[in-house]
Amino acid sequence: MSRASDTAYQAIRAHLISGAAKAGEQLTEDQLSQIAGVSRTPVREAVRRLVDELLLVRSESKRLFVADWSRDDIEEMFTLRQMLECHAAERAARRLSRTQVEELAAVNRRLRDAIAGDAPDVARFLEANRAFHEAIIDAAHSPRLGQLLGKLVEAPVVLRTARNYSLEDLRQSARDHDELVAAFAARDAEWARAVMGSHLRRAFHTFARTLGPAGADAQGQASQGGA
Amino acid sequence: MSRASDTAYQAIRAHLISGAAKAGEQLTEDQLSQIAGVSRTPVREAVRRLVDELLLVRSESKRLFVADWSRDDIEEMFTLRQMLECHAAERAARRLSRTQVEELAAVNRRLRDAIAGDAPDVARFLEANRAFHEAIIDAAHSPRLGQLLGKLVEAPVVLRTARNYSLEDLRQSARDHDELVAAFAARDAEWARAVMGSHLRRAFHTFARTLGPAGADAQGQASQGGA
DNA sequence: CGAACCGTTATTGTATACAAATCGCCGCCG
DNA sequence: CGGCGGCGATTTGTATACAATAACGGTTCG
Structure with missing residues (x-):
């Protein structure tokens, strides 16, 4: 660059x-x-x-x-991300080699390490989380898909760093990742898709909880739309 | 701009x-x-x-x-487009007003006009086709979705103009659109999604047919990847 | 004869100056 | 008193010159 x-x-x-x-x-x-x-x-x-x-x-x-993200914007983004990343998980399940599955497991061990104690290392957690999802997307072998997802994951990851996650949220993420690894090891695409779906959907609700109830929305701003 | x-x-x-x-x-x-x-x-x-x-x-x-699109690239692109545009159809089905459905029907009448005679007006067909799909995406009310799809539809539409479509292909498209309008009129999101899915998947095969069998691929080039 | 090195050339990246467009405010007129 | 129009200031868009970098070709050394 x-x-x-x-x-x-x-x-x-x-x-x-x-x-x-x-x-x-x-x-x-x-x-x-x-x-x-x-x-x-x-x-x-x-x-x-x-x-x-x-x-x-x-x-x-x-x-x-x-940019000023309304709750609806964020939900939309998570929905799209879920759609694309479930697809990625499905493809990855069919393509990942044993070695690659083991690598994913290793990444998730790093993630667990980051939240092992009472005081989680959020930065390390986020890094490992990013690496985990990226590895799956890479394994899906769909360059365009990776490109589209790149745009979607940027924004929330950013906002997320500013938020406080409960230790339980982080642990549940780790469990989801473990189950994903299991699905990959079993080469079960449907399983992988389903786990990824609930993983991301829960992530959305965890995220949304910090924003208040569904009705309340951000104030106006220079029109964000324009497709 | x-x-x-x-x-x-x-x-x-x-x-x-x-x-x-x-x-x-x-x-x-x-x-x-x-x-x-x-x-x-x-x-x-x-x-x-x-x-x-x-x-x-x-x-x-x-x-x-x-850019040099291989068959796999094109399939990937159609797959992603299908995923996103099915979602758009589903959302549109829940949101379109009677008036908007009627407008869609009108657009499709334009499309039918373009292929009415023995010598189809491909340019007009493509224009109406684009307008039809765009209206659905707009109705989905998901700016990010529109943005993502914008990138995907550009390329094939372009290549497509260079190809020869059989009159039967064009007529089938018109029938698909009619059925989509019917699904919208019935406010049946599942129906709309299904029709859109088969519509695009068939479009892919119609397109792919002009490229030769699935095994043969384009030669190398400066690496296209890079998510 | 082959391969690595170096200078030349082609191509992209950056800075700066200037042009066009937009905004916000003030005065003017209804 | 309120809206309309135009002027100054701010901000983005474009052209051009120059710097940095990568490809190419020739030469030389093993």
Whole structure:
């Protein structure tokens, strides 16, 4: 990846994740180029990526805003992710070699380690979690699928880092992963799909619980739509 | 949309569709800026879109090539599209108003008109077809879904214009659309999903038939992968 | 004769200056 | 008192020049 535009991407992303920028706030390319320490050209490239990943939004008149995810947006995202990632699990179940299954199991042991004690290491947990899901998607051998999912998983992973998960939530995730590994070992595609489905759907509800009841929604903002 | 970068997008896209550029051929941003008649800056913007839509490919060293779709790539793409668009049909079935259903029916009448005689007007057919599917996706009210599908439908629609479809293929499509309208009118989400599924799966086989048997595949090229 | 090295050339990446478009505000008129 | 129009300021879009990097070809050494 090119140097400056990648620098810009990471810097801006970090800036968004850190919470320094509030949802709905306007940002200008100039500000961002100052933050990233590069000129506007690579910033624009980085911004395009971030818009694609739904972390930034461009208004109708091309002005730039920090994305503001409503509960419905998040549910939609989880639904799409579930659809695609269940498919990935199904394909992976048919293709994973014994060695690869063992590798997945190893990744999940790392994940368990991260939540072994009373004080879970959330950063390590998230890293292992990401690696686990990524390995499955890779194993599905469907480049386009991976590409589509890449965009979807970015955003929530980001938001997630800011949230507090209960230890029980994390442990349930680990159990889900174990069952996925079992399904893969058995080469049972239907099983894998089903486990992945409930895993992600529960993740959504765990996530949504922190946002309040289903009716309440975020306030308006520069129209996010536009397909 | 900005003037020059949009011009560039359309010009380059037209250049690719017209067949003037062979699959796997290298293109430089300079060439493209000459073709489009604008500077490299908007060309780069347009190129990013086209890479995203899988019409162009960037090699590991950032060189630019005309995408070369293997049969497997096409099958993958249709599979993903089916998954997403079935979901869209399901949602649309629950949401479409009587008026909207009638509008869909009208679009399909346009489509039938285009293939009424012995010499079908393929351009009009494709336009109506696109409008039909787009209306369903819009009705699904899922902006992210629309966005994902946008990328997937671009490529095949493009290739498709170059192919010859039998009159019977086109008529079958029209019948499928009629049945979809019926499913929508009945507000039967399962029915809609099923019809959409067979519609797209058949489209894939119709398409694949023109590419030869399943085993034969395209030759190598700059690695297309990269999720 | 083959393979690795180095200089040349082609191609992409970045910075900067400028043009176009948009916004927000202020004054004007109804 | 409220809406309309236009002007200044802000922000994005485009062109161009230059820098960095990767491919190519020739030469030389083993």
